[in-house]
Amino acid sequence: MKLLLIVLLCAGVYAEDYVLGPDSQPQVGVPKGTVTKFKLEPGKFYPGTPHNYAIYVPAQYDAAAKPVPVMIFLDGSGSLGNGQRVPVVFDNLIAKHELPPMIGIFVDPGVLPALSDQAQSRYERVFEYDSLSDRYSRFLLEELIPEVAKKYNLSKDPNHRALAGVSTGAVGAFAAAWNRPDQFHRVLSFIGTFVAMKGADAIPALIRRTEPKPIRIFLQAGKNDHILPTQLYGTFFAGSWPVNNQVMLEALESAGYDAKLVLGDEGHNMKHGAAILPDALRWLWRDYPAPILVKEPAGMSREGWDSRSKVYSQFSADKTWQKVGGTYKSVVTPVSGMNGSIYFSDTVANHIYKADATGTVSLFKEGAGALAFGPAGRLYVSQPGRKRIVSYGTSGDEKTVALGVEAVSIAVAANGVTYFAGPGIGYVDVSGKVHMVNTLGELAQPSAVAISPDQAMLIVADKQSRFSWSFQIAKDGAPVNGEPFFRLEMPESGWMSGAMGVTEDSIGQVYFATALGVQVCEANGRTAMILNAPEQFGAVSSVAFGGKDFDWLLVAQGGKLFRRPVKINGVAPWTAAKLPRPQL
Numbered sequence: 001m002k003l004l005l006i007v008l009l010c011a012g013v014y015a016e017d018y019v020l021g022p023d024s025q026p027q028v029g030v031p032k033g034t035v036t037k038f039k040l041e042p043g044k045f046y047p048g049t050p051h052n053y054a055i056y057v058p059a060q061y062d063a064a065a066k067p068v069p070v071m072i073f074l075d076g077s078g079s080l081g082n083g084q085r086v087p088v089v090f091d092n093l094i095a096k097h098e099l100p101p102m103i104g105i106f107v108d109p110g111v112l113p114a115l116s117d118q119a120q121s122r123y124e125r126v127f128e129y130d131s132l133s134d135r136y137s138r139f140l141l142e143e144l145i146p147e148v149a150k151k152y153n154l155s156k157d158p159n160h161r162a163l164a165g166v167s168t169g170a171v172g173a174f175a176a177a178w179n180r181p182d183q184f185h186r187v188l189s190f191i192g193t194f195v196a197m198k199g200a201d202a203i204p205a206l207i208r209r210t211e212p213k214p215i216r217i218f219l220q221a222g223k224n225d226h227i228l229p230t231q232l233y234g235t236f237f238a239g240s241w242p243v244n245n246q247v248m249l250e251a252l253e254s255a256g257y258d259a260k261l262v263l264g265d266e267g268h269n270m271k272h273g274a275a276i277l278p279d280a281l282r283w284l285w286r287d288y289p290a291p292i293l294v295k296e297p298a299g300m301s302r303e304g305w306d307s308r309s310k311v312y313s314q315f316s317a318d319k320t321w322q323k324v325g326g327t328y329k330s331v332v333t334p335v336s337g338m339n340g341s342i343y344f345s346d347t348v349a350n351h352i353y354k355a356d357a358t359g360t361v362s363l364f365k366e367g368a369g370a371l372a373f374g375p376a377g378r379l380y381v382s383q384p385g386r387k388r389i390v391s392y393g394t395s396g397d398e399k400t401v402a403l404g405v406e407a408v409s410i411a412v413a414a415n416g417v418t419y420f421a422g423p424g425i426g427y428v429d430v431s432g433k434v435h436m437v438n439t440l441g442e443l444a445q446p447s448a449v450a451i452s453p454d455q456a457m458l459i460v461a462d463k464q465s466r467f468s469w470s471f472q473i474a475k476d477g478a479p480v481n482g483e484p485f486f487r488l489e490m491p492e493s494g495w496m497s498g499a500m501g502v503t504e505d506s507i508g509q510v511y512f513a514t515a516l517g518v519q520v521c522e523a524n525g526r527t528a529m530i531l532n533a534p535e536q537f538g539a540v541s542s543v544a545f546g547g548k549d550f551d552w553l554l555v556a557q558g559g560k561l562f563r564r565p566v567k568i569n570g571v572a573p574w575t576a577a578k579l580p581r582p583q584l
Contacts, residue, residue: 016265016272023092023278024085030095031059035080035087040107040147045139049110049124054080055148056087056104058094067155069102069288070148071162071186072140074129074169076106084274089281098282100289102160103152107144109169129165129172130198133492137176141183158214159291162186162284166270168193171200174217178203181213182536185292186284189219190273194248195239199492204244204251206489210530211311211517212294216258218280220273221245222266241268256297256312308583309509309520309528314567321534321555321562325353325361331556333371333409333501333542335379337394338572340548343371343379344561352381355561357548365392373573374412382407382420389418389428402428409448409501413455414576417477421446425460429477437479443469448542450502450510453571454579459486459510461499466490468499468512470525485525491515501542501556506569508579513543513555523582534562545570 026032033056040051054076061068073079079086086104093099109125128136148154155161161184165173170192177184194200225241226234234240245261252259260283264272273280296312299305307313329348336342342355345368352371354364367390370382378391380401389401389410405428407420418428425446426436439446447463451473458479460469467484474480488497498515505511508523518540520529533540534557542556550570552563571577 018264018266018271018275020085020275021278024089024274025092026088027092027095030091032091033058033061033087033094035106038147040144043139043143045135045143046110046112046124046128049112049122051107051110051144052077053105053107053144055152056090056106057152058090058101058103060094060101061103061152063153065153067153067157067160069100069160069162070105070145070154071102071164072105072107072144072173074107074109074163074165074172075125075167076108078166078270079164080106083270084277086277089278093278093281099285100160103148103154105144105148126168126198129168130193130200131172131492132175132178132199132203134179135493136172137180137183140176141180158183158185159289162188164188164190165192166190166273167268168197170194171203174203175200177215177217178213180536181215185214185216187215187217188280188284189217189245190270191221191225191241191268192219192245192248193238193241194244195236195241197238201239201244204247206530207248207251207255207257209489209528210255211315211532212255212257212317213532214292214294216284216292217252217260218284219245219249219259219261220264220276220280221261222264222268222272224265224267226268254297254299256295256317258292258295309522311529311531314529315531315564316567319565321564323534324355324359324554324561324563328353328559328561330559331542331561332368334544334546334554334556334561335371335373335573336544336546336550336552336554337373337379338377338574340546342546342554342561342563344542344556345369345371345381346559352379365396370407370409372410372412372418374418375414375416375574377574380410380412380418382410384408384422389420402432402434405434409446409461411449411451411458412573413451413473413477414574415455415477419449419451419458419479421449421460425449425479427477427479435478437471437482439469439482442484443482445496447500448502448513450504451573452504452508452579453506453575453577455576459502459504461502461512462497463499464496466497468497468502486510486512486521487525487527488512488514488519488521489516489527489530498539500539501544503544503570505545505566506571506577506579508582509568511543511553513540515539518543518553518555523579524584531564533557534560 112122114121163173170189249261266272328346332345334344352365408422444464448461458471468486470485471479471482501513518531538558546554
């Protein structure tokens with residue numbers, strides 16, 4: 001009986017007969033585009049490695065007209081072949097006005113040629129496509145697309161650009177759009193390998209945490225992809241490919257993306273994908289040229305919505321970052337005063353600036369450094385070059401807080417105790433005595449400090465490690481019982497978290513300024529949200545709450561100051577506020 005069951009299951013594995021429909025067949029009277037093959041010489045991203053590519057040009061292309069959309073197919077030769085027939089599909093859908101006339105770029109993964117016939121070549125496909133870094137997107141944007149643009153008038157609008165990939169190539173297509181949503185807004189994924197090969201299994205978790213990006217994605221997968229009747233959970237070491245595509249869809253939908261998954265009965269091949277390619281393209285390009293916009297998840301308005309630590313429970317999709325003032329040589333530690341004015345430092349120019357409620361910026365003081373407000377509305381300034389901490393009253397009167405302190409970040413408790421970071425961490429008691437804290441070498445590179453609203457904990461950001469620290473503040477003001485409490489997400493490229501700033505809100509959530517944007521940890525230490533940086537390039541270097549009611553989030557990036565409204569408040573640093581018990 002058991003043998004019979006296995007035989008029946010095997011017979012039904014590929015029961016569906018997928019055929020190429022009329023839109024994948026050459027049609028009489030339909031204008032046909034041209035396909036020309038080229039070779040891209042080695043560049044800086046994949047040194048020594050050439051790439052073969054082809055360009056599809058629709059019959060309707062007019063070089064003198066406006067720039068045209070472009071769609072890039074990874075594993076391009078397969079897309080051109082008789083199995084998928086992308087140029088034929090393009091011809092038919094463009095003729096029926098179901099796709100805009102567009103340039104197709106079909107690029108193959110590179111192969112580093114061997115130096116002799118006794119040596120093996122290096123095949124770059126997995127390195128190029130499975131990596132989650134921005135290397136491949138930069139290859140497309142800085143090497144391949146500019147080469148094609150020498151011949152054709154390509155649009156630079158991200159709404160006019162799409163990426164497509166098969167298997168590992170689907171990961172490469174999605175990763176390129178994820179890393180550069182300012183350049184690509186549409187992704188077509190066939191039998192995508194979003195599994196644990198080189199980190200793609202982490203993508204769904206990042207999608208759920210990260211503020212949504214303007215990307216539309218069509219997913220296709222096969223129910224029997226690496227599945228056997230005797231191995232129903234997958235034969236591959238990295239996980240189940242159909243299951244992980246479902247996980248991808250659930251993550252995308254939970255975050256509010258425009259996403260669709262179509263499951264077929266095939267295994268790891270393009271029989272099903274090729275059959276539905278015309279419909280997939282129609283869905284991906286529907287409503288063109290209307291732009292693809294970020295929208296809040298539909299579930300937010302439904303009963304049972306779990307709002308815990310969701311980006312749009314605390315921020316609004318239509319209320320994004322606003323620039324405050326001009327562009328400076330640097331912007332360091334923005335802080336908010338009692339009347340809602342924002343103060344920040346330009347350490348390169350050695351100026352402290354003040355921005356009023358209207359955003360008008362004026363010079364407050366010379367002698368820039370890390371800033372923090374303390375009791376009586378005094379502005380504290382760390383001046384590491386002079387190895388001192390001073391404070392200023394609203395009238396500008398100056399007081400020396402401590403000497404011999406070389407701090408890159410400071411935080412002042414409601415009782416006047418001043419905490420600092422870099423190098424090492426320490427504090428200045430109310431008598432002016434400086435104390436250093438022994439962290440046993442576990443804190444690699446302390447870069448920022450903040451005090452919890454209840455004045456009970458000191459948070460210390462570590463610029464190097466993925467872990468930042470929580471210390472309890474003892475009755476004498478000493479930080480004690482330190483732990484690497486907060487686990488941050490790390491950039492795919494590089495070896496440092498880049499945590500440069502930290503603050504805490506009224507319910508105990510901790511905000512870190514990092515290379516990935518603003519990472520928000522629940523009070524229990526888990527990273528729950530990642531806010532996109534105001535600009536595409538450069539790390540967020542500072543974060544704080546500001547405004548009269550502390551309902552704005554302030555960040556610094558690339559010599560600019562930005563603010564964004566928040567649905568939850570921060571707490572004035574010169575007051576103490578009890579925190580709710582954290583969720584576990």
